[in-house]
Amino acid sequence: MTARLLPGAPAAAALLADVAARAARLPAPPRLVMVRLGDDPASVSYVRGKDRQARAAGLESTVHALPEATTQAELLALIAGLNADPAVNGILVQLPLPAHVSEQAVLHAIDPRKDVDGFHPVNVGELWAGRPALRPCTPAGILFLLDHYGLPVVGQRAVVVGRSHIVGRPLAGLLLNRDATVTVAHSRTPDLAAVTREADLLCVAVGQPHLITPGMVKAGATVIDVGINRVPGQDGGKAHLTGDVDPAVAEVAGAITPVPGGVGPMTIAQLLANTVTAAEMQAGGQGTR
Numbered sequence: 001m002t003a004r005l006l007p008g009a010p011a012a013a014a015l016l017a018d019v020a021a022r023a024a025r026l027p028a029p030p031r032l033v034m035v036r037l038g039d040d041p042a043s044v045s046y047v048r049g050k051d052r053q054a055r056a057a058g059l060e061s062t063v064h065a066l067p068e069a070t071t072q073a074e075l076l077a078l079i080a081g082l083n084a085d086p087a088v089n090g091i092l093v094q095l096p097l098p099a100h101v102s103e104q105a106v107l108h109a110i111d112p113r114k115d116v117d118g119f120h121p122v123n124v125g126e127l128w129a130g131r132p133a134l135r136p137c138t139p140a141g142i143l144f145l146l147d148h149y150g151l152p153v154v155g156q157r158a159v160v161v162g163r164s165h166i167v168g169r170p171l172a173g174l175l176l177n178r179d180a181t182v183t184v185a186h187s188r189t190p191d192l193a194a195v196t197r198e199a200d201l202l203c204v205a206v207g208q209p210h211l212i213t214p215g216m217v218k219a220g221a222t223v224i225d226v227g228i229n230r231v232p233g234q235d236g237g238k239a240h241l242t243g244d245v246d247p248a249v250a251e252v253a254g255a256i257t258p259v260p261g262g263v264g265p266m267t268i269a270q271l272l273a274n275t276v277t278a279a280e281m282q283a284g285g286q287g288t289r
């Protein structure tokens with residue numbers, strides 16, 4: 001058996017079509033403002049992709065590309081100005097930040113109503129309380145992808161490997177809110193394979209190339225690979241991206257996301273969906289759904 005492949009592009013396109021339609025119904029195009037510090041090539045590329053796709057979906061987008069040496073106080077002053085500006089609907093600070101800036105101080109400074117990353121403690125709390133709020137983009141994008149492909153969540157035994165604030169923890173909360181039975185495994189989990197073999201829905205977000213091997217997966221399970229690992233090419237060849245899941249798992253799983261081209265594209269599409277949601281909420285409309 002070879003698993004059904006779950007590419008992100010068609011699901012992201014469906015989400016972006018909905019984003020564009022909702023944006024067009026608002027009195028003014030939603031405005032997203034992104035802040036990036038330094039020139040980390042991956043961050044530069046992700047922010048460029050977000051900016052390009054935002055404009056393509058009919059949103060307005062501004063990028064503040066600040067020097068690496070920008071102080072925390074300077075960054076907090078910029079965020080305070082964006083919070084106070086009624087023309088700004090969504091604010092995103094690209095992560096990771098340089099070591100001299102406290103990620104917590106910065107993320108907590110963003111107005112929760114404009115927090116399109118869903119990282120502010122108010123939004124984290126609403127997620128775990130099962131109430132509507134802005135949700136972190138990669139986990140919310142994964143739920144959209146599962147729904148797009150008609151894969152069940154309710155009643156599924158879900159295992160999330162990884163407990164990061166960006167993916168693992170919020171994904172566990174979202175799956176719980178959709179009535180999955182959720183286990184979170186991590187680097188201190190004894191006998192990881194015994195835990196992952198229980199999963200009908202296995203989501204892996206740890207950043208370890210090919211951590212999950214075929215013997216760790218239940219036959220027919222849905223496997224969501226969130227890992228994006230850049231590995232050097234063999235014999236001096238080109239570096240390439242690989243996931244946290246060994247490609248041989250496709251011989252055991254029922255469905256699997258590829259890397260690249262699986263979960264990655266959902267992150268940006270969901271960010272734009274969150275920006276429209278924020279604008280709808282600020283306009284006094286429905287917002288999260």
Ligand SMILES: Nc1nc2c(c(=O)[nH]1)N[C@@H](CN(C=O)c1ccc(C(=O)N[C@@H](CCC(=O)O)C(=O)O)cc1)CN2
Pocket residue numbers: 046092093094095096117137138166228241259260261262263264265266267268
């Ligand atoms: N403020 C935030 N910072 C970061 C987030 C985030 O959600 N908010 N997530 C990641 C980076 N990220 C978006 O910011 C992101 C990661 C990966 C992709 C993606 O499309 N990946 C492609 C491969 C792209 C490549 O060649 O590198 C894929 O998986 O197919 C989009 C966005 C950390 N920072």
